[in-house]
Structure formats: structure tokens, C-alpha cells
Amino acid sequence: MPKIQRISGRGVPIPGHDIDTDRIIPARFLKTITFEGLGEGLFYDERFDAEGNPKPHPLNDPRFRGARIMVVGPGFGSGSSREHAPQAIKRAGFDAIIGVSFAEIFFGNATQIGLVCVRAESDQVARLMEAIERTPETLIEIDLAQMTVGYAGEGFPIQLPPAVREAFLRGKYDPLEVLLEAEAAIEAMDKARPKPGGQNVY
Amino acid sequence: MGKTLYEKVWEAHTVRELPDGRTQLFIDLHLIHEVTSPQAFAMLKERGLKVRFPDRTFATVDHIVPTEDQREPFGDPLAQTMLSALRENVREHGITFFDLGSGRQGIVHVVGPEQGLTQPGFTIACGDSHTSTHGAFGAIAFGIGTTQVRDVLATQTVAVNKLKVRRINVHGRLQPGVYAKDVILHIIRRLGVKGGLGYAYEYGGEVIERMDMESRMTIANMSIEGGARVGYMNPDETTFEYLKGRPFAPRGEDWARAVTTWRSLASDPDASYDDVVDIQGEEIPPTVTWGVHPGQSAPIDGAVPDPIEFPEPERAAIEDALRYMKLKPGQPIKGVKVDVAFIGSCTNARLSDLREVAKYLKGHKVAPGVRALVVPGSQQVAKAAEEEGIAEVFIEAGFEWRSAGCSMCLAMNPDRLEGDELAISSSNRNYKGRQGSPQGRTVLASPIMVAAAAVAGEIADAREVFGIGGQHA
Ligand code: SF4
Numbered sequence: 239m240p241k242i243q244r245i246s247g248r249g250v251p252i253p254g255h256d257i258d259t260d261r262i263i264p265a266r267f268l269k270t271i272t273f274e275g276l277g278e279g280l281f282y283d284e285r286f287d288a289e290g291n292p293k294p295h296p297l298n299d300p301r302f303r304g305a306r307i308m309v310v311g312p313g314f315g316s317g318s319s320r321e322h323a324p325q326a327i328k329r330a331g332f333d334a335i336i337g338v339s340f341a342e343i344f345f346g347n348a349t350q351i352g353l354v355c356v357r358a359e360s361d362q363v364a365r366l367m368e369a370i371e372r373t374p375e376t377l378i379e380i381d382l383a384q385m386t387v388g389y390a391g392e393g394f395p396i397q398l399p400p401a402v403r404e405a406f407l408r409g410k411y412d413p414l415e416v417l418l419e420a421e422a423a424i425e426a427m428d429k430a431r432p433k434p435g436g437q438n439v440y
Numbered sequence: 441m442g443k444t445l446y447e448k449v450w451e452a453h454t455v456r457e458l459p460d461g462r463t464q465l466f467i468d469l470h471l472i473h474e475v476t477s478p479q480a481f482a483m484l485k486e487r488g489l490k491v492r493f494p495d496r497t498f499a500t501v502d503h504i505v506p507t508e509d510q511r512e513p514f515g516d517p518l519a520q521t522m523l524s525a526l527r528e529n530v531r532e533h534g535i536t537f538f539d540l541g542s543g544r545q546g547i548v549h550v551v552g553p554e555q556g557l558t559q560p561g562f563t564i565a566c567g568d569s570h571t572s573t574h575g576a577f578g579a580i581a582f583g584i585g586t587t588q589v590r591d592v593l594a595t596q597t598v599a600v601n602k603l604k605v606r607r608i609n610v611h612g613r614l615q616p617g618v619y620a621k622d623v624i625l626h627i628i629r630r631l632g633v634k635g636g637l638g639y640a641y642e643y644g645g646e647v648i649e650r651m652d653m654e655s656r657m658t659i660a661n662m663s664i665e666g667g668a669r670v671g672y673m674n675p676d677e678t679t680f681e682y683l684k685g686r687p688f689a690p691r692g693e694d695w696a697r698a699v700t701t702w703r704s705l706a707s708d709p710d711a712s713y714d715d716v717v718d719i720q721g722e723e724i725p726p727t728v729t730w731g732v733h734p735g736q737s738a739p740i741d742g743a744v745p746d747p748i749e750f751p752e753p754e755r756a757a758i759e760d761a762l763r764y765m766k767l768k769p770g771q772p773i774k775g776v777k778v779d780v781a782f783i784g785s786c787t788n789a790r791l792s793d794l795r796e797v798a799k800y801l802k803g804h805k806v807a808p809g810v811r812a813l814v815v816p817g818s819q820q821v822a823k824a825a826e827e828e829g830i831a832e833v834f835i836e837a838g839f840e841w842r843s844a845g846c847s848m849c850l851a852m853n854p855d856r857l858e859g860d861e862l863a864i865s866s867s868n869r870n871y872k873g874r875q876g877s878p879q880g881r882t883v884l885a886s887p888i889m890v891a892a893a894a895v896a897g898e899i900a901d902a903r904e905v906f907g908i909g910g911q912h913a
Contacts, residue, residue, distance in 0.1 A: 255757055256633070256733065260871040264878075265850045269504060269518040271478035271525045273586075283878040313634060316667075316733075317871060319569035320476065321585035342637060342669060343569060347585035401460035413458070413599040414487075414591055420464055423455045424597055427466045428493055431453075434469055434557040435688035436495055438698065 241409035245334045245354060246379040247306030249389075250296050251367040252281075256313035259323040259344065268322050276322055277330035297330075301374040309367050309378075310337040312360065315344025324348035334380050336387060336396070338363050349402055352411055356380060358387065362394040382406055442708025445561075445674055446605050446640050449580045449705065453563045455597055462599040468562040469579075470497040470592045472535075473548050474504055474522040475852070476567030480589035481529040489594045491533040496596060498557055499530050499537040502547045503852045507815050507842035510540060519853065533593075546818020546844040549573040549786035553657065554820055556686025560675035560702035565592050570786050570868065572663040575672030576656035577679055578705060580640070582669045603670060604638055604714035609645035612721040617903035619796075620655035621788060621866070621886035623647065624662040625727040625737050627719065633735040636668025639714070642707065643673050647721040653682040654792040661787045662868050665734040674706035728773055728899060729870050729884040731761035736870075738773055740889070740901045746770040764872055765881050766860065774899055776883070778864045780857060781806070781894035782875075783839075783887050784815030785849040785867035793866070793887045794825050798833040800888065800906035806838030807897030813840040813855070815847040839894070851876025864893040 267279030285295045292298045308327065314337045315323060324347045327335070334354040348355050358366075369390055370376050378389045382403055386393050398406075405411040432438050455464040472480075477499070484491070491497060504519040514520045523540075530537040538544040538551055545551070549570050552558040558574040564581035565571065567589040574581035584591075588598050610623060628635075641663050648656065656673050663671025673679075680699050683689045690698040725739035736758075738744065746769040747758040762769060767776065783789065783797065794816065806812045814834050816822035822844055825831050831841045848855040849867040856876025857863055863875055863882050870882035883899060892902035902908060 255753060258733070258871045260850075260869070260874050264873055265852050265876075268475050269516075269522060269852060271522060272482065273479050283873050288878065316633065317569070317869065319567060319583035319585055321479075321567075321587060343583060343585065347587065350585065350587040401462065405460055410460070412587070413460075413462075414594060416458060417464055417591055417595040417597050417599060420455050420595075420597070424466065424492070424595060427453070427455060428496075428596060431466065431468055432559070432690070432698070433495055434498070434559065438690050438694040
């Protein structure tokens, strides 16, 4: 896993409250056995009409093409536990999301795959949205060491649970290796715990 | 100071504290389905890992199964691919699979309890947010993402943060015609869709204590819609009675010992909670949603809100919801025309749900122009309902009687809304586009209210349509 300390790139504003996972990636795009290609389904029903013609949406706006940072409102990622949602965002080329707040499961899913979700005050986020709306070329820089976002000579502090920040900085956001280390304790617990339809240790 | 069930179960499953502050938690039971597992198996393979304890993992197929014509290959090749991939994965790793031909297939959160896999004191994980359902048995059950599905397959553990616990007491009694679905919609309306963030919900009080297991599951199921990843009830005689004799429940001498252990897991009377909420059962009305998230609801004899009366940003959210739902500010909820009536999903498609509706539906007909369908939660539910004559009541009334699956709850199979059709649905999510059409509209309600609307052709009060009286809970 690569270490993540600094993410810089252009941004795209996706305004709105409580954007849920069904909107981020409609259920029919979950009919797949890999995560590949999911990026194309990102916000599909908001981006295209029933005939597949593009609708006005920031992600269809050529001015924001190539953006690597999504800027969102409060409650982003509510709803289902589908990891397809952060996967779609990542596979559409995004490395980070700056928002006001994130749904818990979405946040956890995103973190494990190295999609950085940082929180900031809502007025700061709104100002950032306005700035990139006005000047899409604005370069945004997220610095996890300093815990700041900088853009066009402005900046604001960001929040991230300390452990999550640590994990990004040390390149340890995928916990599998750490989990595997506890093999002996896992083995013991399996023996000590009842199993459905089998071992009963009550 | 006593402990809550949540704390007891948490402690019993803690493998260790991780360097990042999270807990490595052992998972007793891992449930998988075709949508969120294939990528996890692929990741496992990539790392050269095996499923660590295949006897703790159970699989079913639910989201993509057609409910009308189940002959294979399915009409939808993508759906067929997903089923085939699951078959391949469970075969390779030696996992028990309730396949279509097993007689035990169904929605994962219906099948787990029905088979006795779900037991008090268990930790249960599944790549599905409605895993909270299993909490009805006094289990700590939560949804995980696909990468975590991989973690559980590989290590039978997952890295998680401990939650705070909020006790929600539902005191007194429910009014006639008010059901578990109304209770949870009411709780979500009161505490908000984000009210449960960071909390496990422990449900208690006389109303909950008097409820059967299936009603408790309806409530635990929608904890996630209230923002709580975990929701549970303390195990009691009702729980044990339900589990006794189920295929995967403890048997013989083990049974008595298991029950003793389970009893000891219930929250202590002097346990302390991070928060306590009290609700009076008598004050809970039959509740339906009018908006685009489960917190946007109102009593059946109430009205759609008028955005004018709300400050920003609530006003904008309400305006947006009403525009999408094509409802007028302040209009009564009753009388809104419905196109589709759907009884199904892991919230409300168990035998008791269907039985209760059939009791009242007998002798009524679905209104002309309404497409009404019942999708039982599992093959076992379907079979029991057919044997009891419940299926017949539905069919005679004009409902389509389908095979088990998630169906129109999220429309990953052929069952879906067309255009801007409005569905009254016993499912759990009314997000924009949830039921398969990007303009489709969803009104969440209890199964009896769905049936009432099907009969009336519009949103209606089941108490009036079916003449429901007397106290039932
Ligand atoms: S019935 Fe609906 S909510 Fe339940 S598991 Fe299936 S899709 Fe998810």
C-alpha cells in the first residue's frame, strides 16, 4: 500500500445533502462480479436520462474533466453498505473527497481502499465549492500531515480520526495484514466459540 | 455497575486492540450473498488465501433472483453470471449454500434466523447493511463492505470501532392497526436518519417485550435507516421459543446450556447507557413516508409538510422531496393514487407479515389499475404460506404470488417500477430511483397498509379499509 500524505489536483463540486449510495451507484450497476468499470456507473441516473443522453451534472461538465477531488455536502454516502460506491468514485479517477460529514459505513469502506474522505466546516466547504465552480482550474491540495486544505491562496483545517490519518500516512489503511498476525488468538477463539449447527461449547 | 448486552458480547469477541485504536473482533457467523462477495473471493485468491473457517460462513442468493421465471439460464445473463460465480466460490471453499434448489433459499436476513443460524450472543457480519436485522435475537450484527468481507473470509475477524449504546424504550401498548413497521418509522422520524450515527440501538420496553420475533426483526432491520449500524433486543423466552428445533440451533443437552448462557447475556438491570429515549406506544400512529428518505414520514391521517413552515436547509430538502414525489405542500397523505403495491423484503416478508395481511384481505379485491405483488422472504415462508392457504387469499384478491428474493426492494431483478410509478412498499428504503426506475416513487408502510392501498387504489388507512379494531399488541 502506498503512503498517502498529500493529494493535489483539481476538484469537482457535487452539492446536495445526504447523497445516498443508490444515487452514487444505481443498483443495476452492482450486477457484476468485479469492481472494474464501475466508474462509468458513477451517478449514472443523475448524469443521463432514460435514453442515455447526458443531463446537466458537474461530472458531465467538461470544465471539471480530470478532477481528482470531489467536494460534497453533509451526510454523503448514506444508505447501503455497498463498497461499490467508493469503488466507483475511486475508479472514476478520484483520490479524495472533501465533505461536511460522511455516512459511517461509506467512510469505513472508502478508507480501506485508500479513498481519503476528510471533513471540514460547512461554510469552508461551501466556499471551496464556489471557488472551483468559478475557476475550475483551481488546484486543491490536501495535506494529511498538516491537516489542511489549501487552494488559490486560501485554506482551512480538516478533520480525520487520528487513527485513520495515521493509517494513511503510514500506508496501513488496508487492515488485512494486521488482522492476519493474530492467527494464534483467532484459532483459540474459534475453538472457544459455539458454531451454528456444530460445536457447542456452552 | 452492570453491563449491556452489547458490552458483554463485544468483550467476548475481542481478539485484541489494534494499533490504530480499533478492535479486532471475532465473527461467529458470516453470511454472504451474490452481490457483495465475488470481489472478496477474487481478492482472497489474489493473495493466495483460503477461507479460514468455512463452517462459520453460509451463503444464499437473493438480490438478483428472478421471482417469476426461475429457470436457468436466467433471462438476464449478468444475473446468471453472479449466481454461477457464487456457486463456484462456495464449492471451491466448502461453504454451505442455500441454492435455489435447496428449499431453503431466500433473503439472507430471513434465512439466517429461519435456519437457526442467528443465535443470541453471536457476532454476525454480512456484506449488507440490513444485517442489523439479526440483532433481534440479542446478537451484535452489522453490515460490512466487500473488503471487510474479504477480511472475515480470510481471518474470521474484522477491524471495527466500538459503538455507544442508546436504549430506546417503547412503553405501554400499541393501538390496533399499528405494527412493528410503524414503530420503527416513528422512531426514525423522531430521532432522524442520522440520529443513530455512532450508536447501537437497544430496543426495550413493554411493547418490544410483548412482540414476537418477526416483529422484532422488522424493527432491528431498519436500525440502519435510523443511522445506527447495530440494533438489538435482549434475548428472552420469546427468542428461545422461536429458535428451539431450528436446523442449526443447539440440540439435546446443549440446548439447556445454551439457553442459560443466552439468558446471562441480556443487559443487566443496572447497566448504564450513553443515551435513553422513551416513547409511548399508544402515541404511535400508522405511519407512511411521503419523501425520499425513511425519516420523511407522517401519520396516515396527517399531511405532507409545507416547506414554507421550515427553516433552511430543511426547507430545500422538503421542496426537493415533494418535487420528486410529485406531491403538493400540505396535501393529505390519504388519497394519493398508487400504481404498485409491493409486499416483500427483509423488513416485512415473513410468515407472520403475510398471515396478518391475509387475515384482513380475504374477500377484498385489488383496485383496477394497481399492480400488486407479494414476494415471500424465503422458500420456507412461501411453502408455509401456500400450505396455510395464505397464498390463495392473496391470489384471489388479485396479487401476484412470486418466488422468494429481494425483488422490488431494490430491483436488481426484473421486478421494477416503470417511469414515475408510485409504489407503496413494505420494504425499507425510499431513496430516489431505489425501486428500479430513475423517476420511480416509493412510499414505505407496513404490509397491512400496503394491502389497504392496493384495495383502495390510493394511500388509505388500513383501520378504515379493513375495519381493524380491538387491541392487538
Ligand atoms: S430485501 Fe432489500 S434491503 Fe433486504 S437484503 Fe434484499 S435488497 Fe437489501
